[in-house]
Amino acid sequence: MRTPDLLGATFLALADPTRRAILARLALGEASVNELAEPFDMSQPAISKHLKVLERAGLISRGRDAQRRPCRIETKPLETAHAWIERYREMWDVNFRRLDTLLEELQAPKKPPTRRKRK
Numbered sequence: 001m002r003t004p005d006l007l008g009a010t011f012l013a014l015a016d017p018t019r020r021a022i023l024a025r026l027a028l029g030e031a032s033v034n035e036l037a038e039p040f041d042m043s044q045p046a047i048s049k050h051l052k053v054l055e056r057a058g059l060i061s062r063g064r065d066a067q068r069r070p071c072r073i074e075t076k077p078l079e080t081a082h083a084w085i086e087r088y089r090e091m092w093d094v095n096f097r098r099l100d101t102l103l104e105e106l107q108a109p110k111k112p113p114t115r116r117k118r119k
Contacts, residue, residue, distance in 0.1 A: 007084055009057035010077040018042075019050050023059060026073035030063070036071065 013019050022036055037047040051071060054060040058077045062069050 006058060006077060007080060010059065010081045013053050013057040013059055014081075016050065016053075019054055022047075022050060022054065023073055026060060026071060030070040030072040032068055032070055 014023075018040060021039070025031060025036060025039075033044060033047060033051065036051070037044050040047060051060065051062075055062065058074055060071050061074050062071050
């Protein structure tokens with residue numbers, strides 16, 4: 001997938017609270033599908049669908065350990081999303097600083113105009 005497509009897939013995957021909770025659990029270490037399904041009131045096939053979305057986005061990978069297929073978090077897509085968001089945060093910071101400066105100027109007490117003395 002191209003980077004814009006991966007970025008869209010990342011944000012799509014992160015849009016769902018169940019998938020964010022799965023990623024939060026995987027941030028603590030790898031886990032099996034059964035371990036990931038435990039805290040949720042949904043079937044294992046439903047959890048598997050969430051895992052497929054996360055896997056397509058590159059946010060998780062699945063390994064092989066005998067009978068067990070542990071899932072682990074992959075950070076590269078999150079780093080890419082963070083970099084994308086950071087560019088806009090910097091732009092917003094510049095605009096907010098300009099707005100702060102303007103507000104300070106507007107709130108500063110006005111000095112009466114000084115008159116020149118005639119000779």
